[in-house]
Amino acid sequence: MTAILLTVAALLVALLASGVWVGLGLAGVGIASLEVFRGFMPVDKLLAQTVWNSTTSAELVALPLFILMGELLFRSRLTQLLFDGLAPWVDRIPGRLLHTNVLGCTLFAAISGSSAATTATVGRITASELTQRGYDPRVAAGTLAGAGTLGFLIPPSTIMIIYGVLAQVSILKMFIAGIVPGLLLAAAFMSYIGIHALLNPGQLPPRQRGLRAGDYLRALVQLGPVALLIGFVIGSMLTGMATPTEAGAVGVLGALVVCLLQRCLSWKSLWSALMGAAQITSMIGLIIVGAMFLSVAMGFLSVPRTIADAIASLELAPLALIALLLVFFVVLGTLLEGMSIIVMTLPITLPLIVQAGFDPIWFGVFLVLVVEMAQITPPVGFNLFVINGITGMKIGQIARAVLPFFLIMVAFTLLLAVVPEIVTWLPNHLQGRG
Amino acid sequence: SAHAATQLMIVTPWPDGNFQAETLKTFSSAVEEATDGEVILDVHAGGELGLKGPELLSAVRDGIVQGADMLLTQQVGEAPLLGIESVPYLTRDEEDAVLLRDTAWPYYEDVAARFNQKFLYTVPWPGQGVFTQQPIQTVEDLAGVKLRTVDKNGTEFFDALGASPVQMPWGEVVPALASGAIDGVTTSTPSGVDGNFWEFTDYFNKLDWQLAPDVVSINLDAWNSLTDEQQQIIETLAREMEPQFQQVSKDEDARNAQVLAEHGMQMSSPDAAMSRQLTEAAQPQWQQFREAAGTEADALMTRYLEARDAE
Amino acid sequence: MISRLLRLSDRLAWASAALAALALALLFILMLSEIVARNLLGFSLGFTWEISGYLLGLIIFMASSWSLRNEKHIRITLLRENLPAAGVRWLDLLATLLGVVIATFFSAAFIGFCLQTWHSGTVSSTPQQIPLIYPRLLMALGLIVFTLTLIVRGVVLLVDPAWLDHTPDDDLTPREANS
Numbered sequence: 001m002t003a004i005l006l007t008v009a010a011l012l013v014a015l016l017a018s019g020v021w022v023g024l025g026l027a028g029v030g031i032a033s034l035e036v037f038r039g040f041m042p043v044d045k046l047l048a049q050t051v052w053n054s055t056t057s058a059e060l061v062a063l064p065l066f067i068l069m070g071e072l073l074f075r076s077r078l079t080q081l082l083f084d085g086l087a088p089w090v091d092r093i094p095g096r097l098l099h100t101n102v103l104g105c106t107l108f109a110a111i112s113g114s115s116a117a118t119t120a121t122v123g124r125i126t127a128s129e130l131t132q133r134g135y136d137p138r139v140a141a142g143t144l145a146g147a148g149t150l151g152f153l154i155p156p157s158t159i160m161i162i163y164g165v166l167a168q169v170s171i172l173k174m175f176i177a178g179i180v181p182g183l184l185l186a187a188a189f190m191s192y193i194g195i196h197a198l199l200n201p202g203q204l205p206p207r208q209r210g211l212r213a214g215d216y217l218r219a220l221v222q223l224g225p226v227a228l229l230i231g232f233v234i235g236s237m238l239t240g241m242a243t244p245t246e247a248g249a250v251g252v253l254g255a256l257v258v259c260l261l262q263r264c265l266s267w268k269s270l271w272s273a274l275m276g277a278a279q280i281t282s283m284i285g286l287i288i289v290g291a292m293f294l295s296v297a298m299g300f301l302s303v304p305r306t307i308a309d310a311i312a313s314l315e316l317a318p319l320a321l322i323a324l325l326l327v328f329f330v331v332l333g334t335l336l337e338g339m340s341i342i343v344m345t346l347p348i349t350l351p352l353i354v355q356a357g358f359d360p361i362w363f364g365v366f367l368v369l370v371v372e373m374a375q376i377t378p379p380v381g382f383n384l385f386v387i388n389g390i391t392g393m394k395i396g397q398i399a400r401a402v403l404p405f406f407l408i409m410v411a412f413t414l415l416l417a418v419v420p421e422i423v424t425w426l427p428n429h430l431q432g433r434g
Numbered sequence: 435s436a437h438a439a440t441q442l443m444i445v446t447p448w449p450d451g452n453f454q455a456e457t458l459k460t461f462s463s464a465v466e467e468a469t470d471g472e473v474i475l476d477v478h479a480g481g482e483l484g485l486k487g488p489e490l491l492s493a494v495r496d497g498i499v500q501g502a503d504m505l506l507t508q509q510v511g512e513a514p515l516l517g518i519e520s521v522p523y524l525t526r527d528e529e530d531a532v533l534l535r536d537t538a539w540p541y542y543e544d545v546a547a548r549f550n551q552k553f554l555y556t557v558p559w560p561g562q563g564v565f566t567q568q569p570i571q572t573v574e575d576l577a578g579v580k581l582r583t584v585d586k587n588g589t590e591f592f593d594a595l596g597a598s599p600v601q602m603p604w605g606e607v608v609p610a611l612a613s614g615a616i617d618g619v620t621t622s623t624p625s626g627v628d629g630n631f632w633e634f635t636d637y638f639n640k641l642d643w644q645l646a647p648d649v650v651s652i653n654l655d656a657w658n659s660l661t662d663e664q665q666q667i668i669e670t671l672a673r674e675m676e677p678q679f680q681q682v683s684k685d686e687d688a689r690n691a692q693v694l695a696e697h698g699m700q701m702s703s704p705d706a707a708m709s710r711q712l713t714e715a716a717q718p719q720w721q722q723f724r725e726a727a728g729t730e731a732d733a734l735m736t737r738y739l740e741a742r743d744a745e
Numbered sequence: 746m747i748s749r750l751l752r753l754s755d756r757l758a759w760a761s762a763a764l765a766a767l768a769l770a771l772l773f774i775l776m777l778s779e780i781v782a783r784n785l786l787g788f789s790l791g792f793t794w795e796i797s798g799y800l801l802g803l804i805i806f807m808a809s810s811w812s813l814r815n816e817k818h819i820r821i822t823l824l825r826e827n828l829p830a831a832g833v834r835w836l837d838l839l840a841t842l843l844g845v846v847i848a849t850f851f852s853a854a855f856i857g858f859c860l861q862t863w864h865s866g867t868v869s870s871t872p873q874q875i876p877l878i879y880p881r882l883l884m885a886l887g888l889i890v891f892t893l894t895l896i897v898r899g900v901v902l903l904v905d906p907a908w909l910d911h912t913p914d915d916d917l918t919p920r921e922a923n924s
């Protein structure tokens with residue numbers, strides 16, 4: 001087993017460091033380790049079957065739809081309205097417009113299932129505007145990278161759908177379980193921004209002067225379309241019109257209507273949204289394929305079982321187990337993409353966690369938080385890539401700016417371990433419904 | 435023992451704790467013990483190996499794994515004859531089910547050989563019924579009910595009965611039931627308990643309209659690599675333990691039915707009149723199976739029906 | 746010569762991505778039709794879920810070449826950022842060659858998969874019983890184009906990497922982007 005682990009680790013480091021595209025690299029590690037250690041089996045047939053199973057699975061169908069919705073909204077003026085609408089309301093709060101990143105991401109998280117889409121959409125609007133208005137670009141990038149991670153925690157959430165399918169827990173309950181922690185985390189981010197602003201007044205521009213009641217009202221009106229769109233998508237799920245996956249299509253429909261009403265829907269922009277969404281889907285899909293195949297290869301080499309046995313043999317107390325897993329996941333998360341972490345480790349970790357007395361729903365939220373941390377840790381962090389793409393800031397610079405938010409998330413995760421009711425209360429409370 | 439152990443990788447799509455996965459593990463332990471540790475069936479449960487179900491017949495043929503616990507109804511894309519037990523309402527009761535299983539087994543063995551494998555034993559899932567928000571006492575009660583179905587048989591059968599069959603992935607079923615996107619689901623009692631269906635539905639009518647057998651299969655090359663003695667031990671064990679595993683399935687059904695009842699669900703079965711209507715509604719599918727599944731399958735169906743009606 | 750090869754490869758990648766974009770549009774229309782049919786017309790289209798899965802597979806592989814060309818696929822650049830300019834070119838070439846090897850394995854595996862599907866006439870186990878050769882063949886095509894795009898990338902890197910600095914814009918056809 002040591003030989004297998006060393007080979008896999010060496011291959012992984014070598015392939016990824018060489019700059020091979022992550023999805024191909026992960027699959028390459030899986031192919032090579034199976035050829036070396038299980039050379040008698042038809043690796044090509046397993047690969048083809050795994051690729052087929054993972055890319056045509058109905059559970060992932062929501063992903064391209066939400067991405068398309070984000071691409072369409074990016075081409076509309078909806079996000080612009082959102083931030084103009086929020087600006088007067090946060091003017092008196094320490095940190096002021098920096099809160100628009102958190103509030104904007106929280107709202108967008110409620111309609112988009114992915115953190116990358118949330119970060120990209122909100123970031124396009126805020127990054128340049130905050131800098132123009134005199135905010136420190138590093139602080140702006142940090143708040144954006146941190147708050148963008150809410151996309152997975154606040155429903156709908158592609159990570160929760162994948163977890164729900166893999167762990168065989170209700171996706172609806174997962175969605176409900178994410179609401180309270182998501183809002184609390186957003187509040188924690190905002191508290192930090194406020195405190196940081198009070199301590200470093202030099203990094204903020206002067207306040208807006210002479211806001212009147214009318215400005216607040218006008219701002220509310222500007223928030224209307226966003227509220228309607230979010231209400232439309234969530235409403236379609238709650239009334240039974242659409243299932244959570246189909247809500248992706250409802251979201252696209254809503255985005256199309258928004259674009260149509262704002263007169264920014266041309267054949268050209270529709271086509272570029274479709275081309276853009278197809279490419280992002282392909283980017284994420286290729287990583288999923290690679291991660292799935294690597295995880296399957298590890299299964300054939302009995303790696304998960306061996307590690308599980310090793311961790312289980314430690315017979316840790318529940319909280320110590322959670323702490324160990326948190327360290328394990330943070331280390332994995334520096335290098336691996338969040339979705340692949342869940343896919344690869346769930347067969348090991350879920351039985352351990354359930355045995356330690358934790359609720360699978362709780363563990364799902366724990367994993368979502370871990371995945372969110374993986375989004376903002378270098379060298380591989382999706383949110384870092386996205387912000388790098390938007391602002392041109394160096395990845396290391398963004399990673400340093402987001403560090404406080406990372407630490408807040410670690411502390412928050414430990415809090416959830418001590419008080420699991422923060423997660424389980426709402427889904428259990430709503431259980432009798434229907 | 436002086437021999438190195440032969441290790442065979444066996445995959446089951448069902449998670450740890452599921453009765454199909456657990457009986458397979460029991461079988462694996464028995465084989466290990468009876469062969470003095472010379473043959474080890476290394477059971478991997480719950481999709482750990484990335485295999486989902488419909489590809490298991492070909493996965494065992496190609497030697498991706500040396501054996502599998504497979505749901506026969508999922509293999510009809512490769513071998514239509516394996517779908518005979520899932521033809522709607524071909525069996526009306528337990529007696530019919532046993533007769534069909536025994537009649538079909540030699541035909542299954544032929545199919546297995548064609549796919550370079552050997553079927554060891556079969557364990558049925560508990561019978562399929564309908565979980566609904568409104569009582570289903572007659573066929574008329576099914577009219578317009580949005581019912582989630584899984585396969586071609588179920589979709590066409592319930593369509594013929596006047597219901598509105600809906601297809602969706604299992605992951606969407608509970609949210610859809612909760613929000614009212616669908617009115618009911620056709621599945622077995624263990625799935626109903628797993629999904630906490632009493633939260634969303636009040637009635638379960640155990641129509642027993644379809645059987646869903648699992649088969650444990652082993653690759654022929656792997657099988658032939660065993661000694662005659664080892665093969666004999668495994669065959670004997672399979673024959674001896676099969677009734678015991680089939681009883682586990684029945685116990686599982688009874689236990690889960692009780693859990694459903696304890697949560698206030700109204701349980702029922704079709705009466706004679708409804709049973710006749712179900713048989714009638716299923717006729718087109720019987721005919722379709724005869725025509726589409728090959729001459730062997732047609733012969734199997736004829737032989738079963740003659741044996742059944744001769745009683 | 747190199748520019749012509751790259752332009753041809755870009756055109757192929759764009760055409761394949763255009764199919765993916767159409768597949769995405771179709772996926773949306775299918776999902777929406779199912780919602781409308783079930784809620785307003787009282788019946789389920791049934792086949793939408795199965796087809797949507799195939800369309801997703803198509804999108805992922807058909808769009809992969811164009812994503813590669815537009816540098817949308819994620820790769821780790823830590824080592825690259827800390828190398829002198831001359832080293833970057835050779836590292837990129839190494840990464841591309843490794844990518845070609847892995848992608849070729851993918852393509853070969855999928856071609857074998859298609860041949861087997863064709864020989865056994867495998868259909869899906871769903872009510873639709875769709876012959877699986879069609880979606881699988883299209884995915885194989887996407888993979889082959891992806892492999893070719895990687896090979897062309899390797900050749901260009903070897904001859905003159907400057908050609909790759911200019912990534913084609915999404916909204917334009919490759920010809921316009923390169924002129």
Ligand code: NA
Pocket residue numbers: 108109110111112113114150151152153154155156157
């Ligand atoms: Na979200």
Ligand code: NA
Pocket residue numbers: 333334335336373374375376377378379380381382
């Ligand atoms: Na990371």
